[in-house]
Amino acid sequence: QLQLQESGPGLVKPSETLSLTCSVSGGPFTSRTFYWGWIRQPPGKGLEWIGTIYYGGSSYYNPSLKGRVTISVDTSKSQFSLKLASVTAADTAVYYCAGRIDPPKDFDFWGQGTRVTVSP
Amino acid sequence: QSALTQPASVSGSPGQSITISCTGSSSDIGSHNLVSWYQHHPDKPPRLLVYEVSKRTSGVSNRFSGSKSGNTASLTISGLQAGDESDYYCCSYTGTFRVFGGGTKLTVL
Numbered sequence: 001q002l003q004l005q006e007s008g009p010g011l012v013k014p015s016e017t018l019s020l021t022c023s024v025s026g027g028p029f030t031s032r033t034f035y036w037g038w039i040r041q042p043p044g045k046g047l048e049w050i051g052t053i054y055y056g057g058s059s060y061y062n063p064s065l066k067g068r069v070t071i072s073v074d075t076s077k078s079q080f081s082l083k084l085a086s087v088t089a090a091d092t093a094v095y096y097c098a099g100r101i102d103p104p105k106d107f108d109f110w111g112q113g114t115r116v117t118v119s120p
Numbered sequence: 121q122s123a124l125t126q127p128a129s130v131s132g133s134p135g136q137s138i139t140i141s142c143t144g145s146s147s148d149i150g151s152h153n154l155v156s157w158y159q160h161h162p163d164k165p166p167r168l169l170v171y172e173v174s175k176r177t178s179g180v181s182n183r184f185s186g187s188k189s190g191n192t193a194s195l196t197i198s199g200l201q202a203g204d205e206s207d208y209y210c211c212s213y214t215g216t217f218r219v220f221g222g223g224t225k226l227t228v229l
Contacts, residue, residue, distance in 0.1 A: 046220060
């Protein structure tokens with residue numbers, strides 16, 4: 001059974017860069033049909049898509065994040081990462097990594113989520 | 121792009137059926153059949169219930185069914201059970217963009 005696990009700092013200062021990694025285990029990581037993504041949930045709010053990266057490295061991001069987002073993949077480590085620059089308190093959220101493994105389904109595997117707080 | 125519109129809350133008694141609507145536009149829900157539904161219990165990751173409007177993920181009860189008409193997708197839960205009490209999110213997704221609904225809190229009375 002595929003497992004995803006987020007890791008990274010739980011506290012980030014305003015204006016700094018939030019960096020999270022998602023480690024994938026228990027199954028394959030690379031396939032033409034896979035895609036990986038990041039989704040977040042601010043306190044008291046709903047789910048918000050951050051971005052998705054596909055086999056081959058093409059990535060797409062939520063326009064509302066205005067170019068602050070980068071998602072990358074390290075296939076040698078079966079990991080993908082999120083970088084969110086110039087964070088503010090509005091970026092405080094639970095961050096989830098997710099994967100689509102079994103087409104044509106949508107995100108069918110999720111990490112447990114990691115809470116990130118932006119505060120001085 | 122705005123979030124898809126869902127009712128903030130719905131409720132029903134055990135055994136009853138409820139429907140959660142998800143309204144988008146001709147640019148998202150109305151233009152393709154890539155709509156998914158997720159169940160999200162607090163402190164757990166979201167769980168994919170339905171994809172491509174009406175296809176259930178393996179292991180999901182047939183009490184959950186999805187449909188779409190025009191710019192609005194719907195999730196119907198029949199034979200409500202206490203364990204169905206949760207938050208539900210719709211999602212319109214394409215290869216390059218996705219947007220979630222605001223979420224609906226289902227209360228089983």
